[in-house]
Amino acid sequence: MSFQIIRKILSRGEMRERTLEVPGETLRIGRGVSNDLQLEDLSVLLNHAEIRCDEQGRYILRDTSQAQATYVNRALVEEAVLHHGDVIRIQHYLLSVSQPDSSGPLVLIVEEAPKAQVEPSLALMPRLQLSEGRWTRWRIAGVLILLILMGSVVALALGQREVFMPGAVSVKHSKFANQCEVCHASVKPVWKFVDNASCQTCHRSDILSPAHFKQEVALAPSPLCASCHLEHKGQKVLADVPDLKCVQCHGDLRAKDQSVPGIAAVHGFTDDHPEFAISRSRPDRAAPPLRVRLNDKAELKDDGKLKLNHALHLKLENDYLEKMGIKPLTCTECHRSDDEGRYMRPISFQRDCTQCHAGDIDLAPLLPGRSVTHGRQPEILRQQLDEILSAVYLQAHPEEAKKPEHLRWIPGRRLPGQPQSMQERYVLDGRAEAEKILFSSRVKKCLKCHSAEPFESSPIPAVSENRLVSVPVEAQENQEAQLSPPGFTQARVPAQESEQEGIGALEASEESSKRGGNAFASGASAEMNVVTTKNSTLDKYSRSKITDRAQFRIARVNVPVQWLPYSRFDHQAHAALPELKLKGKENWCVTCHENAPTSLKSEDVLLPSITLCRTCHMESAGAQASCRSCHDFHVPKLLLPSSFVPDGGKPKDTSP
Amino acid sequence: MGNSFLTYRSGRWLWISVAIAVGLVLHYVSYQSRTVAYGGSVEGLLYGVAGTGLIVILMYLGHRKRSYASGTGTLQGWVSAHVYLGLLTLLLIPMHAGFRFGWDVHTLAFVLLAVVVLSGVVGLFLYQSIPGRLTRYEAGQQADKIDPEIARLLSDMRALMKGKSDVLVQIYKAELAASQNRAPKGWSLLLKGLGGDLLSARSADLAKKVATIPSSDQATFQILSQLLLKKTQLEVNLLHQMRLRNALQAWLYVHVPVSIAMVFAVGVHLIAVFLY
Numbered sequence: 001m002s003f004q005i006i007r008k009i010l011s012r013g014e015m016r017e018r019t020l021e022v023p024g025e026t027l028r029i030g031r032g033v034s035n036d037l038q039l040e041d042l043s044v045l046l047n048h049a050e051i052r053c054d055e056q057g058r059y060i061l062r063d064t065s066q067a068q069a070t071y072v073n074r075a076l077v078e079e080a081v082l083h084h085g086d087v088i089r090i091q092h093y094l095l096s097v098s099q100p101d102s103s104g105p106l107v108l109i110v111e112e113a114p115k116a117q118v119e120p121s122l123a124l125m126p127r128l129q130l131s132e133g134r135w136t137r138w139r140i141a142g143v144l145i146l147l148i149l150m151g152s153v154v155a156l157a158l159g160q161r162e163v164f165m166p167g168a169v170s171v172k173h174s175k176f177a178n179q180c181e182v183c184h185a186s187v188k189p190v191w192k193f194v195d196n197a198s199c200q201t202c203h204r205s206d207i208l209s210p211a212h213f214k215q216e217v218a219l220a221p222s223p224l225c226a227s228c229h230l231e232h233k234g235q236k237v238l239a240d241v242p243d244l245k246c247v248q249c250h251g252d253l254r255a256k257d258q259s260v261p262g263i264a265a266v267h268g269f270t271d272d273h274p275e276f277a278i279s280r281s282r283p284d285r286a287a288p289p290l291r292v293r294l295n296d297k298a299e300l301k302d303d304g305k306l307k308l309n310h311a312l313h314l315k316l317e318n319d320y321l322e323k324m325g326i327k328p329l330t331c332t333e334c335h336r337s338d339d340e341g342r343y344m345r346p347i348s349f350q351r352d353c354t355q356c357h358a359g360d361i362d363l364a365p366l367l368p369g370r371s372v373t374h375g376r377q378p379e380i381l382r383q384q385l386d387e388i389l390s391a392v393y394l395q396a397h398p399e400e401a402k403k404p405e406h407l408r409w410i411p412g413r414r415l416p417g418q419p420q421s422m423q424e425r426y427v428l429d430g431r432a433e434a435e436k437i438l439f440s441s442r443v444k445k446c447l448k449c450h451s452a453e454p455f456e457s458s459p460i461p462a463v464s465e466n467r468l469v470s471v472p473v474e475a476q477e478n479q480e481a482q483l484s485p486p487g488f489t490q491a492r493v494p495a496q497e498s499e500q501e502g503i504g505a506l507e508a509s510e511e512s513s514k515r516g517g518n519a520f521a522s523g524a525s526a527e528m529n530v531v532t533t534k535n536s537t538l539d540k541y542s543r544s545k546i547t548d549r550a551q552f553r554i555a556r557v558n559v560p561v562q563w564l565p566y567s568r569f570d571h572q573a574h575a576a577l578p579e580l581k582l583k584g585k586e587n588w589c590v591t592c593h594e595n596a597p598t599s600l601k602s603e604d605v606l607l608p609s610i611t612l613c614r615t616c617h618m619e620s621a622g623a624q625a626s627c628r629s630c631h632d633f634h635v636p637k638l639l640l641p642s643s644f645v646p647d648g649g650k651p652k653d654t655s656p
Numbered sequence: 657m658g659n660s661f662l663t664y665r666s667g668r669w670l671w672i673s674v675a676i677a678v679g680l681v682l683h684y685v686s687y688q689s690r691t692v693a694y695g696g697s698v699e700g701l702l703y704g705v706a707g708t709g710l711i712v713i714l715m716y717l718g719h720r721k722r723s724y725a726s727g728t729g730t731l732q733g734w735v736s737a738h739v740y741l742g743l744l745t746l747l748l749i750p751m752h753a754g755f756r757f758g759w760d761v762h763t764l765a766f767v768l769l770a771v772v773v774l775s776g777v778v779g780l781f782l783y784q785s786i787p788g789r790l791t792r793y794e795a796g797q798q799a800d801k802i803d804p805e806i807a808r809l810l811s812d813m814r815a816l817m818k819g820k821s822d823v824l825v826q827i828y829k830a831e832l833a834a835s836q837n838r839a840p841k842g843w844s845l846l847l848k849g850l851g852g853d854l855l856s857a858r859s860a861d862l863a864k865k866v867a868t869i870p871s872s873d874q875a876t877f878q879i880l881s882q883l884l885l886k887k888t889q890l891e892v893n894l895l896h897q898m899r900l901r902n903a904l905q906a907w908l909y910v911h912v913p914v915s916i917a918m919v920f921a922v923g924v925h926l927i928a929v930f931l932y
């Protein structure tokens with residue numbers, strides 16, 4: 001059983017019929033949209049009536065409104081059995097009942113009853129309807145569209161193209177925000193980024209070419225500028241690239257490119273950023289530096305080759321210091337920041353140590369009261385020794401000074417055809433003795449702070465012809481395994497490699513850092529060759545006669561200028577924190593470099609760990625922890641160590 | 657609410673919309689954690705396409721829910737879908753924009769969309785609250801039957817005036833003229849209300865005129881007064897009903913025109929973003 005509803009609707013003066021089939025045994029009638037037959041007039045109740053088919057197949061009408069407003073054949077009913085030809089009236093709707101087929105559906109022809117005629121001028125109801133007003137829905141829509149259209153035209157006419165931009169431009173680009181063509185040289189799909197060429201119109205190409213680590217390992221082509229510097233996307237400063245852009249690759253670099261060495265996945269500083277890593281030189285300097293994380297205690301070591309006891313310096317007795325006329329030592333008495341206050345300058349002996357330590361190295365006990373200058377280049381040092389010894393000799397032998405100039409021996413030069421003079425012999429022997437003292441590990445001259453290391457090189461003999469200066473290699477005491485059989489030594493200070501030698505190399509490394517910020521004091525070496533030989537008649541001009549030799553030099557001072565070369569740091573910014581000074585009292589550096597006061601060996605790496613940094617640098621509640629707060633993307637290529645070039649071996653983890 | 661379209665088939669469209677919304681939120685959270693969210697990204701474009709499609713569907717629903725003869729789904733189902741999917745756009749479109757807004761045509765399109773949706777919500781509440789009140793007024797007399805009744809009363813008045821004094825005739829003519837010269841006041845009725853107790857005012861007005869009526873016409877005046885008060889009572893009832901009916905319609909004067917303007921603004925938005 002079912003129902004068929006034929007609805008007659010007067011539409012534009014024409015009566016139309018629409019048919020609706022309603023399956024089931026019940027037909028609900030009312031104004032509510034849940035009804036099978038909806039009578040929209042508000043005078044009809046939400047659920048007004050229903051017709052159901054009983055077990056005998058009769059259709060029964062029931063008024064469910066309880067308002068006594070349902071009529072069948074003009075008689076008010078609450079419930080009635082419907083027959084063919086009946087007319088139901090619900091308010092002004094007339095429902096004509098028919099059932100052409102006794103087993104077929106009940107057909108209801110629905111039409112509205114004719115209303116009583118009212119003189120139009122007297123009709124109040126139409127004048128109270130909204131549709132009678134001036135503002136119809138279509139007119140309102142038209143006005144709104146016109147307003148949008150006019151607003152767009154006016155904005156274009158006034159050159160206010162911002163209203164069409166999908167988001168404001170960054171601050172620096174706002175000057176030409178209304179000149180879209182400056183960046184958008186051509187129409188591109190909305191999902192494409194602006195070409196680099198547009199950026200390079202104004203920005204220098206060397207800046208734009210991102211010499212990033214990934215470029216160093218020859219990964220995929222560099223991303224477009226606009227893919228990281230998102231314009232129109234709410235960034236006020238385009239350089240402030242959001243972390244998400246970094247994490248897009250660093251979240252899983254392996255997934256981006258299988259050729260990437262074992263770089264740890266990073267999603268955020270406080271999430272999974274690996275422990276900081278320093279770079280250690282490998283014995284083979286051609287090999288890339290070894291990246292060692294601060295939590296890798298087995299490998300973590302300062303290879304600076306400069307001996308220093310931090311604990312001793314920080315615990316010097318006050319009365320001792322008062323005698324010296326200096327205040328108690330703090331870290332900043334020796335470690336001085338650069339002009340910007342960001343980094344510590346490399347330690348300079350002359351500047352940072354001579355406040356307490358003598359600036360020159362005395363030659364006692366060989367020549368008490370005489371000293372050589374610290375940090376001189378080897379050749380200069382030898383000349384200085386020769387001059388000192390020559391002066392001492394002439395002081396003791398004034399007759400030599402009275403000789404005519406052409407008969408006098410001048411250090412470093414013997415007159416043609418002349419035998420070795422006493423003065424020359426004295427100077428050469430003395431120089432050898434002096435060098436022996438300087439490089440003595442017992443007397444603690446040079447080796448008090450520096451170390452000696454083996455060195456293979458052709459020596460230049462510098463001893464008297466009659467006697468090879470016997471120099472027991474005291475420097476080898478710690479390195480006997482690397483020495484040839486002990487014998488005699490020769491010391492040599494070759495002028496080689498570069499101008500950055502000796503202690504002065506530290507200054508040179510500072511200059512290097514200024515030029516490019518490289519992490520290492522490149523070329524910092526003070527080389528002293530200590531040659532052992534069994535041959536006592538060494539021809540000073542014949543290097544081939546040196547038979548058995550082991551050579552040493554003062555180890556290259558290799559204190560990193562910037563311990564964490566792939567990040568930026570600003571000491572000055574941290575110095576402003578009151579809690580640091582409060583916690584560190586007089587020496588607030590130790591608040592972060594907390595191991596410094598107890599560090600006995602210079603091999604200790606005294607950098608604070610990432611855990612300490614995270615106590616302040618947090619995502620939301622603390623100091624900034626974005627990638628860019630420490631790292632740069634456009635790293636100048638010069639600064640990148642060769643560690644990022646695959647060397648064929650299994651690479652160590654590298655910090656992001 | 658038992659048979660309301662809001663709970664159509666145990667809130668089928670409510671749950672469908674909630675499920676879509678949860679899915680969208682989860683996807684957006686993942687999307688936003690991976691990259692910067694904006695309309696031009698792949699995900700942003702997908703949101704935009706989905707949003708545009710939803711707007712088209714919703715506008716079709718607006719047509720379909722008035723199309724009685726269509727056999728696709730029930731009317732209640734269409735209305736239910738229209739409501740819940742419409743609310744969903746308030747989530748989907750900001751996701752498309754990465755929740756960034758500005759003083760531009762793009763945000764204008766969204767603001768217009770928000771106005772459309774919110775006006776729909778207002779209409780929803782009106783449809784929940786007004787019909788009950790309207791029914792109480794209709795118990796007195798149904799609106800469409802009031803005008804014929806008033807016409808009958810005026811006819812009775814005119815019949816009563818035959819052979820009566822000019823004073824009474826003038827009262828009738830004034831009443832007739834007042835009834836004939838009414839200006840449309842649908843909006844003012846809605847916004848300003850009825851303007852006081854009209855029945856009491858009319859009663860007081862008639863009381864003042866009693867003294868001006870000749871004693872011979874006092875009986876007729878009493879009958880006329882009853883007819884006038886009955887007419888006023890019917891008019892007041894009609895005013896109440898029409899005010900409520902207008903309230904049921906008024907939100908559509910925002911919902912429909914603004915939705916059309918919104919579609920236009922979306923067109924401007926698309927032209928602007930695809931131009932560059």
